[in-house]
Amino acid sequence: GENVEQHPSTLSVQEGDSAVIKCTYSDSASNYFPWYKQELGKRPQLIIDIRSNVGEKKDQRIAVTLNKTAKHFSLHITETQPEDSAVYFCAADDYNQGGKLIFGQGTELSVKP
Amino acid sequence: GAGVSQTPSNKVTEKGKYVELRCDPISGHTALYWYRQSLGQGPEFLIYFQGTGAADDSGLPNDRFFAVRPEGSVSTLKIQRTERGDSAVYLCASRSGRSGANVLTFGAGSRLTVL
Numbered sequence: 001g002e003n004v005e006q007h008p009s010t011l012s013v014q015e016g017d018s019a020v021i022k023c024t025y026s027d028s029a030s031n032y033f034p035w036y037k038q039e040l041g042k043r044p045q046l047i048i049d050i051r052s053n054v055g056e057k058k059d060q061r062i063a064v065t066l067n068k069t070a071k072h073f074s075l076h077i078t079e080t081q082p083e084d085s086a087v088y089f090c091a092a093d094d095y096n097q098g099g100k101l102i103f104g105q106g107t108e109l110s111v112k113p
Numbered sequence: 114g115a116g117v118s119q120t121p122s123n124k125v126t127e128k129g130k131y132v133e134l135r136c137d138p139i140s141g142h143t144a145l146y147w148y149r150q151s152l153g154q155g156p157e158f159l160i161y162f163q164g165t166g167a168a169d170d171s172g173l174p175n176d177r178f179f180a181v182r183p184e185g186s187v188s189t190l191k192i193q194r195t196e197r198g199d200s201a202v203y204l205c206a207s208r209s210g211r212s213g214a215n216v217l218t219f220g221a222g223s224r225l226t227v228l
Contacts, residue, residue, distance in 0.1 A: 001171070006155075034215070034216070034217070036219075042221075043204065043220060043221050043222060044156065044204070044219050045219070046217070049215065051215075089156070100169050100172070101146070101158070101217055103148075103155035103158075104155055105155050106154065106155045
């Protein structure tokens with residue numbers, strides 16, 4: 001089955017700097033890769049996702065890149081703000097097979113003003 | 114409903130007791146998922162349903178855990194003979210089930226504490 005590894009587990013940046021979180025997956029059949037943001041005591045919320053037919057997707061300050069050959073994908077946040085502080089989770093599944101979304105262990109991002 | 118609704122939001126029980134956690138998915142969503150999240154960890158897959166049937170229950174930790182979705186909408190996660198290690202936040206999520214409609218939407222979770 002799918003296994004998703006996420007690094008780093010904690011990340012501290014200065015406001016305005018960029019943050020990068022990386023994930024690897026094991027199942028080459030996976031074709032859908034979402035990223036979720038979870039604030040303390042809240043539910044995970046989708047911030048961006050990418051399908052395997054594209055290599056990069058951007059939404060304002062957030063971008064995700066995917067390398068299917070290497071089986072890794074990354075989240076890039078530019079011009080970080082204190083409100084970006086949260087735990088971020090990557091995930092992967094093969095939705096065409098009625099997939100179950102498998103999550104990474106999470107990255108706690110802290111943006112210092 | 115407009116979102117995924119879970120009840121109760123908090124449940125405190127004693128070791129050995131039986132608990133039920135309920136999930137009401139987004140209206141029309143055929144796929145429903147249960148995850149368990151311990152402090153500092155990512156959501157851990159338990160089981161998912163397509164309609165009324167359990168499509169994959171490989172994440173259920175043991176036979177004390179069981180889930181049903183008898184009418185293809187509301188689901189109940191049942192835990193028998195609870196243990197302290199079952200303490201966690203149980204998250205329910207749903208997605209539409211239509212090809213290409215991938216987004217998984219989570220409920221607020223049910224926090225289970227086993228004393």
